[in-house]
Each structure stands twice: as C-alpha cells, then as structure tokens.
Amino acid sequence: MHPKNLFALDLGTTKFCLAALLWQGDKPKLEVIDIPADGMHRGMVADISRAERCLGELIDKAEKQLNVNIDKVVVGVAGSHLRGYMASHSLPLNRQNCSLRHVQRMIEEVETKEENPFREILHCVPVGYKIDHREEIDNPLGFTGSQLTGRFFVIDSDKDYLKDMIRICNANGLEVTRLYSEPFASASVSVDDEAKQLGIAIADIGGGTTDGIIFQNGKPVNAFTINIAGSMMTKDIAVGLNLSFAEAEQVKHHFGLTYLKHQRDSSTPLDPMAKRVFVILGSRIHELGAHLANELKDYRGLLGGGILLTGGGAQVQEIDQFMADRFKVKVTTRTPHLTAVQPLEENVNSRHATALGLLNLELGRYYTQRQNQGSLPRRYIDHFVNWIRELS
Template structure:
C-alpha cells in the first residue's frame, strides 16, 4: 500500500464501508475508491457473528480496491455500539519541582493516572480527552505546557467500551487479512468529517443517525464535551413500519426511504401506497398518513433521548450553550422533515451535515452523502496517524544518527547524550497496540 494513502473501515449495523483516501497538494482529502457491502452479523453496532462480518468486510474491501486499483493492507476502524459510555473525571498530579515548566511528560503522567481508573469488569478505556486544566487553582487553562506550577489538575472526558466488543472487531479485521491501523470512536470520526472549526468553537451537537445506533458528540470551545451512543437508529423505524403495516422488512425499508416523513401533518388522508402481497395474496394499501405517524412516534422517541443527553451535558447553562445547535448526519438524517421535527422538539437550530468539509472540491456527490460521514472521518484519522508516524520515524532516525556520531567520536570522552524526546503517542495508538498484541497472542 502506498505510504500516503489511508483506509477507513466503517463497520455499521446496516452497511460496511471501506473508503480509500489520500491528501492532495492543497491538504484536502481526495477519495480514490469506495466499497460497500450489506452488513450481516452486526447488531446495534456490535459484532455478533464473526464469520458473516468477515465476509462483508472482505466484499467491501475488494470493491474499494477495484475502484481505486490499490491493494489495501491496513485500515482505521470505527468503534460504536450500545456498550459505549462516557464519564467526566477530574484528576491531579503534584509536581516535585514547581520551578520547572510543565511539559509533555507531566501531561502524560496525568493521563496515565486516569487510565488507572477502576472500570466495571470487562470494560476498557477507549479515549481520555482532556477538557481543561487547572494549575495551582488557576482554572480554565487550555494549554498548560510551558507554564509554572506545582499542582496540575484537569477534567477529562473518558470514553469507555467493552473489551470483548473491541477485540471482536479486531479479530474480524485480522481474519479478513488486514492490519489494524487504529481505532476511533465513530461519533468523533463523523464530527471530524462534518463539522467546521467555527461550529466546534460556538458549541454544537453532532447527531449521527445510523441503522442500529444514534451517536452523539457535543463540542464547545473547540473541545469535545460529551459523547453518547443511543441504541436506536433507522433500523427500529423500519421494524415499526414492518410490524405496524404487516409487511416484510424489505418493503418497509423501501416505504420509509421513498415515502417516509417524520411529520404527520404533511400527508393528506387520501394518499395511498399499494404494496404487492406475498405470493398470491392481495396487495396491501397503506395510507401515507399512517406511515408518517408510525415514523413520527419512533423518531420523537430517539430525538427526546438525544435531548436528554444534551441536557446532561449542561446545555441549559448560559456558559455551555450550543450556539451552532444540532447537526444531523448518517443515513437516518435523510428522512424527510427530520430537521423541522428536531428543531421543534429541541428548539435548537438544526442543519443536515454533509462530509464535504475537508474533501477535495471535485468529489463525487455520492461520497458527500451523510451516509458516508463516518467513513470519511475514519480516512482523515488514518491520514493523521500516518503523518504522526512519519514524524516519529524521523525523530528516531535522528536519535540513531546522533548516537552513532557520538560513538564515532573519542569513546573515552563519551558523555551520556540526551536523546531528543519522542512525541507522545495518543492513547488510541496504545489501545490499538494492545488489541493487536491480544490478537497475536490469541492465535
């Protein structure tokens, strides 16, 4: 695989998407190829049938490889599902020497301390995201590096998930013949692809409505403040239509996409759709008014749960107000009149988010559909990881050269040289390493 190419793999409940992208000379992301397959074996964002998931992954990967004519070796994968929860946590360290400035190592020490948090059995920390720092009681510090102080404390947003679910995803990727490049929380990936920096500063809630889950990420002052995964998505709407109209799932899905609306007042009583009956049975007639009533009831439930989460974050406080409102993305965001319904329930400004924020200008319309927001975000994450890795490799080479130079000098005078500092690895990289190690040992 070429060096400057990254692959995002979005393992969803309804579809699996493999997307290949690279950075062009303007720093925008160019999508080279895309492959998608029906996702079998994933339920509400969690893998529940490994064999089927592996086959679906391979199909999507092959399609993407054919479209871009490159060979895929490693992928950045998104993690979501109903087992994800997040919590706020504050922690502090006391520095021995308050006469020296705070550096990366102090922050690493603080973050590592958060990793010692005792989780419920079977849970693992996926992300530790610092919110803001406090030095010797001085609050609201965004960047503590370079400042003096004895006590460094911070509030963290900690995202937690089930170890077994994460490992199962790792297993599927390995068995599909791929390397695991990195793991990212899906709402974070979607947010990367869809939101602008201004929105994150002003305060915004990103709502990614997928097939099995609805993911929420709240940003304010450019920092992620809250994440949640709600275990309902477009799939339960289809289920309800299927049950409510006594039709098969395929027909229910088509009905929802073609005629569905989240706002019942829209349809006249006399608008009727006729659906062919099963083998030799009479066709069924369904009024669009009933259809939208069924959809409306379920969508209201989902949106109200989301609103509860937004209130949990503290949206009602003046300082925490989300000025940019709500951005809807994901396949479920394409439901007619959803924007109006969300505005009506929450009273917040709402727009539909298309993942074209960082894509090259001439991208295909199909790619900029909200359907692919997570995949685009994962590609961007993969590219970022590679850039970081290049920097690390360069620094390691420099260290090596320096050591060799020194050794070549007079060995008698050899002094201990201080190698340049390695850039810190994000926690995610080490989680990826751990998942990889686990898989290698499990073989």
C-alpha cells in the same frame, strides 16, 4: 508529505462500509464502498462467522474496484458498551515552566490511572488545564507554577469485544492499526469549531443505533448511545403498510416526513401516502427525539449550536424540522467533510459520515505525530498500536 493509502472500516448494523483515501501524486482521491451488513445487531457483532464472511465480501469488492491491496485498516467501534466520562489528574511542576513533556506525561498517567482489566481507552481528550488555583485554560505550555491539573474526556470500550472485532478483521487478512469510537469519528467531519464552541450535540443516526457526542466550549464532555435508528423506522413502515423491507426503505426515503410541508402550507399538493408515512415514521422519530432530549436534559440552555443530525437516518426528508418543531430546539443536518486534507466533494454522503470520520481522525493523528516527531515519548506513540498487535 502525506501518508500512504488509508483505509477505514465502519461495520454497521445495516451496511459494512470501507472508505479509502488514495494518493495520486500529491492529489488525494476519496472512494467509499459499502455492501449490506450481516451478523450485526444494534451496531455490534452478533454472529462472528457471518460478520467475517460479509467483511471478506466487502474487501474483495473493494480491492477489485480500487485495484489495490488492502491489508491495514482503522476500524470504528460502536454500541452500548462504549462509555464516556470525565477524569482529572494533577502533576507537580515544582515551580518550573510547563512543557510539552509535562502535558504528555499527564496524559500517560491519566490513562494508567483509568486502566481497567475489562475496558480499553479509545480516546483521552484534554478538556482544560489549571496552573495551581488559576482559571482553567486550554494551553498550559510556558506557564510557571507548582502544580498542573488537567481535566480529560475519556471514551472506553469493552476490551473483550474489541478482541472479537480485531479477530474478524485478522481472519480476512487485515491488520487493525487503530480503533476509534464512531461518535467521535462522525463528529470530526460533521461539525465545525464554531459550533463546538457554542455547544452542540451531534447525533449520528445509523441503522441500529443513534450514537452521539456533546461538545461545550469546543471540547467533548459526554457521549451516548440510543437503541433507536433507521432500521426500526423502516420496519415500522414495512409492518404498517404491509411492504417488504426493501420497499419500505424506498418509501421512507421518497416520502420521509414531507407531509410537514402540507401542514405548513395547505396549498402544497397532498399525497395521501405521504400522510400515512408521516403518521408511522413520525411516531418513531418522536420517540427518538424524546430519548435524545433525555440525554441532553443536563445541558438545557448550554447548547447554542443546538443538535446536528448526521448518518443515514439524517437523510429522512424534513427530520430536522420535525424535531425542531416538537422539541423547540435548533436542529440541523450537514454533509460530512474531511478537514485533515483539502475538502473533497466527491462521494461525500451523510450515510458515510462515520467511515469518513475514521479517515479524518487517522489523518489528523498522522500529521500531529509528524509535527511532534522527536518530542513524543516512543511509549506514548506506540502504546495502543502495540496493544492491538498483541491481540492479533
């Protein structure tokens, strides 16, 4: 059994993107459609009327191209207003076996405990549990004790900003069924479980911001936003080489940091333009790397998987090698892949990692709910969806 057609929106700084998972019988088909963004700045809405109009153009284009009606979407949330932090909570077991309901009740109580009139929790992810004073474990079910203690990674967002995002969608006839943080979404399709266990930082280099999330022992432990990304790189090239923004974008993708190849092997043919682009682009990417290193300073020696770059900015040629050389850390790039359904190779591109991740998270949520149907408290299932409807 699979869900109905799913649609995910990534309202980015440089592009508005809609990812669609359509079902033809039992076979899923992935489609991704995007248009240049308007009304956005550094991953956040800066002009509501322009953003509304731009989203309307995207939905019209998608409905015509896919020949479907789009009325429900999951939406990604990005920007410096996102906050990631650790929270803990304890629950009495009274020497009973720990059950699924104990765990679910604990998550509910953590979310209640962390409630803030100006913030809304997007994710509350279990990091580890303890029964009494024993060692921390991943799964407490079936253990007997007096007290259950849990650690959770929480990502929350500015509540009023979420209202604005939902209003923009509602103005275009869209019901927002779920909101997810974009760093969490990108990570879900960019990094495998083994790398998460080793410890890894994922940096999604978008148009206006670089959004990241850090994993240790398979669990998220921190999130961050850096206000340096692809648009700044393109603007640097445009100014430095006296080009239009569109021309600079083409130059960025054609040359990237390929001058590195000549530095490694002097017999490699040298294009003078490649060196000029390298000097300009390298300065900005070095600055991004310095900010990234600052975000990761508390995890020095703890990230065996290194740094994984995704998003459109990760497509700059040789960016992984450039950062690895300068910051002496393992840096890789990877094409996103859906894990909640059979791998789909069509239309998969790093610049669409966030939109694909939103689909992936919603699919995972759907299958988890079906698996736990009948055991999940109804209030827990509907809490967030009802909150969104109240705002509409």
